[in-house]
Amino acid sequence: MASLTIDNVKKRYGQTEILKGINISIEAGEFLILVGPSGCGKSTLMNSIAGLEDVSEGRILIGDNDVTYASPKDRDIAMVFQSYALYPNMTVAENISFGLEMRKVPKEEREAEVERVAEMLQIGHLLKRKPAQLSGGQRQRVAMGRALARRPKMYLFDEPLSNLDAKLRVEMRTEIKKLHQKLGTTIVYVTHDQIEAMTLADRIAVMKDGEVQQLGTPQEIYDNPTNLFVAGFMGSPAMNFIPAKVVEQNGSYALELQAATPTIVPFPKPDSLKAHVGKEILLGLRPEMITEPQPHKEGKEFVVTADIDVEVTEPMGADTMVLTRIQSAEVNCRCNPAYPARAGEAIAMMFDTSKAVAFDKDNGQRIDN
């Protein structure tokens, strides 16, 4: 177990800058997730932490050791790869103990360790098989077993679940979380799946174009995204970005939306809107904050009911997503399935802006921070 500090790390390939000065620091035992669209540099960053790629500038510290120029084997980290990367010529047991063998651990200890890991991951019956004789989920477990056997200071997971089918992915996700709770080790985990990021992480670093857009706890990132990109990336369905005009009202400031009829909604931090009076901004409102009228919320401070024109409805079982359009933006509302919204008709919706955020339309940055 060790903390991890990434200090102004840059990586260039010729003229192209892949990492543009990354600063991340996590405590020992934390679960950090690097998330972002493909090409954002998250895998490069992970390879740099592992020592498989050199960095052009900056420092990487594991615990108090500066490992920026240390070779991979001296960093005491283990990695689980997307393709599992099991050694095809070795049995499962040999795969798990290979790292120990390389570190000259005596044979009896190796065997004991293989047994311990196999029991933890329930792969005892597979120990004599070759990787080719395993299913995807079993390979995944063996790959984790190989990482666990060495008891390293830190684990790196590079999109470990993306080759599994949907059901297995959810199972393994839970298992990784349990494993982390049980072992309490530092984990850095790369994924492009925002649900994995939300469910697993203690801290999430949202990356784009070689820069960290935001580093925070899952809830911070969900409730308080720093810009349009983070807001749109995390959450499914994504946050609604509703064009709204800032208006002055009774000495305070509010927002005017073009629902079925123009509607004025309040905003939690009205003073931050002052500089934008008369201009259009983007109101960020999560789908679950636009619902059918709920009696218990009636009359609360940031709740407004207005009619919308229903474009499409998408029943999801627990909820029904109702799609409408406000100016050019598509807006998702999360409703009770019993609410009789029908495509082509107008229906009342309750807008709860207590957690709403506002973005500058031109540069995508938050304006209410």
Next chain:
Amino acid sequence: MSNVAKRQTSTLDKVLRIALYVCLLGMAAVYLAPFLVMLLTSLKDVEEIRSGTLLSLPSSLNFDAWSKAWSGACTGSQCEGMAPYFFNSFQIVIPAVAISTLLGALNGYVISHWKFKGSDVFFAALLVGCFIPFQVILLPMARTLGWLGIANTTTGLVMVHVVYGVAFTTLFFRNFYQSIPVELVKAARLDGAGFFTIFYRIILPVSTPIIVVTVIWQFTQIWNDFLFGVAFSGFDTQPVTVALNNLVNTSFGGKEYNVDMAAAIIAALPTLVVYILAGKYFVRGLTAGAVKG
């Protein structure tokens, strides 16, 4: 229940099928005919060859020509048959194949998994080696062997074949290793394995198909080589191909076609055996792509 569709075989289908087999057998005969003629001729005596036709069967099995070709026929002024040269060839081929295969494997491993600045240029330069005609390097190589003091020796010939073969073997191994996922090497590095340990423990064990391909290819190339053999070998280090040429061109009195044929078959035998033993791996190895982990 007779609603199961039965396979209908019309007369036309049968005729076409027979035509196909006749065609295939005909082609096989065309390819096998020269070898058959050689075999038949080697079993006849000189008198029978003169009176009979190429394809007529020998009146009795007569292996005199084979024993003469093996141990008594004259190659130039020596009359010891093919045997000593046959062993010469093995002395050249075995080390040359082993060394060039090993070097090719190492080169391929480096080029595909330990890329360095200029490794692509290095590979491109090696590839050019595949296209250099033998004749072009004869003189420079002769000078080089002279400088190194290994002209006209088996060692010299081995070196020539290794140098010439490494371009091909590297190409084979590089293409094969390209299909081995880089994560495998990364995982081994994180596990603490070094350059040679990874090669020996992870890469080599999955290389069997390409090793077989390379060994067959190199064995055939080097065994069949004539030009380097005739140019760089000494009097007593000549390979079997050169000896065969000398044997056929040496005549005291009448031409002994039966001995010539037997000698030619002897010279060709090892490559035939290698291909028959490992041929199926050859095809498998050439088509082998992904190593599934």
